[in-house]
Amino acid sequence: MNFFDLSPEEKSAYQGKYKLDPHTGVDSVSFWRDQFKACVHPNFGSPPKPEGLSEILCEYTEKSREIMKELLKAIMEGLELDEDDFEKSLELNSGDQIFSANLYPPCPQPELAIGLPPHADHGLLTLLIQNDVDGLHIKNKEKWVAVNPIPNSIMVNTGDHMEVCISLGKCSFTKFSQEKYAPCSYYVCFVLWTLSKGKYKSVVHRDVVNNKQTRVSLVMTNGSSKETDAT
Numbered sequence: 001m002n003f004f005d006l007s008p009e010e011k012s013a014y015q016g017k018y019k020l021d022p023h024t025g026v027d028s029v030s031f032w033r034d035q036f037k038a039c040v041h042p043n044f045g046s047p048p049k050p051e052g053l054s055e056i057l058c059e060y061t062e063k064s065r066e067i068m069k070e071l072l073k074a075i076m077e078g079l080e081l082d083e084d085d086f087e088k089s090l091e092l093n094s095g096d097q098i099f100s101a102n103l104y105p106p107c108p109q110p111e112l113a114i115g116l117p118p119h120a121d122h123g124l125l126t127l128l129i130q131n132d133v134d135g136l137h138i139k140n141k142e143k144w145v146a147v148n149p150i151p152n153s154i155m156v157n158t159g160d161h162m163e164v165c166i167s168l169g170k171c172s173f174t175k176f177s178q179e180k181y182a183p184c185s186y187y188v189c190f191v192l193w194t195l196s197k198g199k200y201k202s203v204v205h206r207d208v209v210n211n212k213q214t215r216v217s218l219v220m221t222n223g224s225s226k227e228t229d230a231t
């Protein structure tokens with residue numbers, strides 16, 4: 001991934017269309033990362049530079065969607081839910097996939113900075129590839145636990161949408177007209193999420209930075225179709 005090696009001028013050509021989140025100077029530091037973010041499915045978007053990025057990203061998008069579907073099938077099987085229904089109702093083939101590449105350069109004063117504040121991902125499953133530099137923490141019983149990168153592995157996080165779906169116990173999703181029902185369905189999602197005693201909790205995580213090594217992560221979040229809502 002040489003995207004981060006492009007000059008600031010070249011990168012800024014993509015500002016807005018593809019989200020860039022440049023790290024700030026130490027005086028005003030709060031976030032210490034560069035980020036490239038693009039929606040890659042159902043409509044594929046990628047900058048034309050650097051050469052080859054678009055092709056690799058397109059292939060990775062397809063492959064990671066297949067991995068997600070296999071993982072979801074296994075989860076459904078484990079919960080004795082009908083996996084075909086789940087796939088059909090969530091319309092996984094037209095589900096959103098958002099790709100981000102994060103670069104956390106060495107930070108002169110890591111105690112004043114954070115790479116990424118605590119959050120949970122929105123989608124069903126997030127696939128994360130990272131280099132061998134520590135930085136990712138997950139919250140377990142109110143304590144932060146460092147996740148040691150395993151070489152050549154893909155880490156899988158459960159997202160908010162997964163928690164909501166599984167906590168329903170049975171999948172029952174209907175396609176709404178977005179305009180008519182959007183405010184109501186957001187409310188339904190919120191209530192379900194709040195009341196959820198989900199078997200698959202979404203994982204709260206954060207990234208800390210260090211003053212020695214550059215950390216890189218490639219993140220693919222996979223969601224259900226935009227037009228699918230929990231009922």
Ligand SMILES: O=C(O)CCC(=O)C(=O)O
Pocket residue numbers: 100102116121128130135136205207216217219
């Ligand atoms: O960089 C990481 O390790 C995690 C990134 C992340 O959590 C995200 O992009 O949502």
Ligand SMILES: [Fe+2]
Pocket residue numbers: 119120121205
């Ligand atoms: Fe995340």
